[in-house]
Amino acid sequence: MSARLIDGQAIAAAIRDDVRGRAEALRAAHGYTPGLATVLVGDNPASATYVRMKQKACAGLGLRSVPHVLPADARQPEVQRLVEALNADPSIDGILVQLPLPGHLDEESILSAIDLEKDVDGFHPINIGRLAMRNRTPLFIPCTPFGILRLLEETGVTLRGADAVVVGRSNIVGLPAAMVLQKADATVTLCHRHTRHLARHLRHADIVVVAVGQPELVTGDMLKPGAVVIDVGINRKPDASRPNGYRIVGDVDFESARAVAGAITPVPGGVGPMTIAMLMHNTLRAAERHAERQRLATLLPAT
Amino acid sequence: MSARLIDGQAIAAAIRDDVRGRAEALRAAHGYTPGLATVLVGDNPASATYVRMKQKACAGLGLRSVPHVLPADARQPEVQRLVEALNADPSIDGILVQLPLPGHLDEESILSAIDLEKDVDGFHPINIGRLAMRNRTPLFIPCTPFGILRLLEETGVTLRGADAVVVGRSNIVGLPAAMVLQKADATVTLCHRHTRHLARHLRHADIVVVAVGQPELVTGDMLKPGAVVIDVGINRKPDASRPNGYRIVGDVDFESARAVAGAITPVPGGVGPMTIAMLMHNTLRAAERHAERQRLATLLPAT
Numbered sequence: 001m002s003a004r005l006i007d008g009q010a011i012a013a014a015i016r017d018d019v020r021g022r023a024e025a026l027r028a029a030h031g032y033t034p035g036l037a038t039v040l041v042g043d044n045p046a047s048a049t050y051v052r053m054k055q056k057a058c059a060g061l062g063l064r065s066v067p068h069v070l071p072a073d074a075r076q077p078e079v080q081r082l083v084e085a086l087n088a089d090p091s092i093d094g095i096l097v098q099l100p101l102p103g104h105l106d107e108e109s110i111l112s113a114i115d116l117e118k119d120v121d122g123f124h125p126i127n128i129g130r131l132a133m134r135n136r137t138p139l140f141i142p143c144t145p146f147g148i149l150r151l152l153e154e155t156g157v158t159l160r161g162a163d164a165v166v167v168g169r170s171n172i173v174g175l176p177a178a179m180v181l182q183k184a185d186a187t188v189t190l191c192h193r194h195t196r197h198l199a200r201h202l203r204h205a206d207i208v209v210v211a212v213g214q215p216e217l218v219t220g221d222m223l224k225p226g227a228v229v230i231d232v233g234i235n236r237k238p239d240a241s242r243p244n245g246y247r248i249v250g251d252v253d254f255e256s257a258r259a260v261a262g263a264i265t266p267v268p269g270g271v272g273p274m275t276i277a278m279l280m281h282n283t284l285r286a287a288e289r290h291a292e293r294q295r296l297a298t299l300l301p302a303t
Numbered sequence: 304m305s306a307r308l309i310d311g312q313a314i315a316a317a318i319r320d321d322v323r324g325r326a327e328a329l330r331a332a333h334g335y336t337p338g339l340a341t342v343l344v345g346d347n348p349a350s351a352t353y354v355r356m357k358q359k360a361c362a363g364l365g366l367r368s369v370p371h372v373l374p375a376d377a378r379q380p381e382v383q384r385l386v387e388a389l390n391a392d393p394s395i396d397g398i399l400v401q402l403p404l405p406g407h408l409d410e411e412s413i414l415s416a417i418d419l420e421k422d423v424d425g426f427h428p429i430n431i432g433r434l435a436m437r438n439r440t441p442l443f444i445p446c447t448p449f450g451i452l453r454l455l456e457e458t459g460v461t462l463r464g465a466d467a468v469v470v471g472r473s474n475i476v477g478l479p480a481a482m483v484l485q486k487a488d489a490t491v492t493l494c495h496r497h498t499r500h501l502a503r504h505l506r507h508a509d510i511v512v513v514a515v516g517q518p519e520l521v522t523g524d525m526l527k528p529g530a531v532v533i534d535v536g537i538n539r540k541p542d543a544s545r546p547n548g549y550r551i552v553g554d555v556d557f558e559s560a561r562a563v564a565g566a567i568t569p570v571p572g573g574v575g576p577m578t579i580a581m582l583m584h585n586t587l588r589a590a591e592r593h594a595e596r597q598r599l600a601t602l603l604p605a606t
Contacts, residue, residue: 108439112429125432126415132435132482133428133474136411161497169485171436179435182472182493187504189492190485194464197507201490204503 042072147274220256337590345375450577523559
């Protein structure tokens, strides 16, 4: 048996098409183009690349992106003032502060300064708290966990009551992915570097999400036959047969896992394309909410 | 074999003694008595009882408690204004809004209005977000999960790397208890009403926390020999042999569990006494932080 491939490229393309169409409708109805502000502090090359990819994605869907770059030694008040100015700017619907920030900055304070209605990355502590808690709903789901949720929906797997194992507990992927699955009524086990019995936990899991940045950590023999496997990892593995001397592998050993799993994401082409697609979706949703608030404001008498 | 009993009464008494001594020291050094404001909305008898118990605990430790009672039909702005007045009152160190609030009130907004430095219940969304996330530390840990942590410490069980199962995911106990254990580097599985394989999860758990309000749901045959079992439940079970016609049982079947577990909390006398003891501890800590801020303020030049 060979697992069905979960085609992140195709699913992300469908989400982008939806965003493009709705952005066009917003423009037609309100003369309004959704705007995403990106905030990059410093010149980390990977961060700069991510921000460029996000700007390019905006351009492809008819969204405006407004780049802001601050020097690596920008002080806390300077970053906060920029965020506050973007909060107050009615042409900006979403604010993306590219992480990680330089170590001298207080990440939590800066993320907390973002207007909840513009928190399209979903990392505001209030949004994370709402994601964790019962009877509360975040305005935005963090992009990678949201993408994982969409990929799972695509497989048709039932989340309620499923046993799910999330490997890795980063604030950006593993932890919020566990929260999303828990909110969908899965029974979630969150594994990490101190976990002793990873294989035993995995063996019973209907759903496996791996986000640790360790090449091919999870192998087919650890999996339950038929499991749905979401591989968030993107690692370089030395490969002398390739012109550049490496190939890209995930946190899951794809060949052995494919022989056991029911469905699996390839790397690349699985989770990767989803993150930016969901950011575009969140930005569009922020703009739609914004337009709706403006429409309501015109209906209300001035007070 | 019979499990060691975890004596919540004795541990809570030691915590209260510590609070009493430190409150006295604070008074001696600063002429300052810690103050806890309680906010009760409506006349739910159980809530009124809890608030009275908290006031009584304050009185026994030399803490001031300042009761506020609003009518059951109090509107949102009225409750918020009270919280804001308590935030501004320098004689109040901790604010406890008794939950649950009447259904017409927005619980999250009211909890969010509490000054983080006075959030002795630890339910402010920012505190919950910090509890969940990596590299962040809440100012206060919610009282029952904090008490559970203290009970576990008392048993000497190593949390890092332990397999822990939390049964129940309420915002007040199960969910934050899972976060606390995760933060202590346990591998946590959060089970709930939709969990299909509760016994299988429990069978491998070094630490079991049960908080579901179902009498004797967890039985000894589900447990790993030597497991540490924390029973948060307090349920009435019909018992014709008792004068009042019932007895108090936990969410764990005590007799069968005791034969398998390594350590177990009795009900009553396990978790129960810890919640209020940790509230007293949190209130004292809030007052100590307050005194420290005042001391620093006197050292700084006026600006």
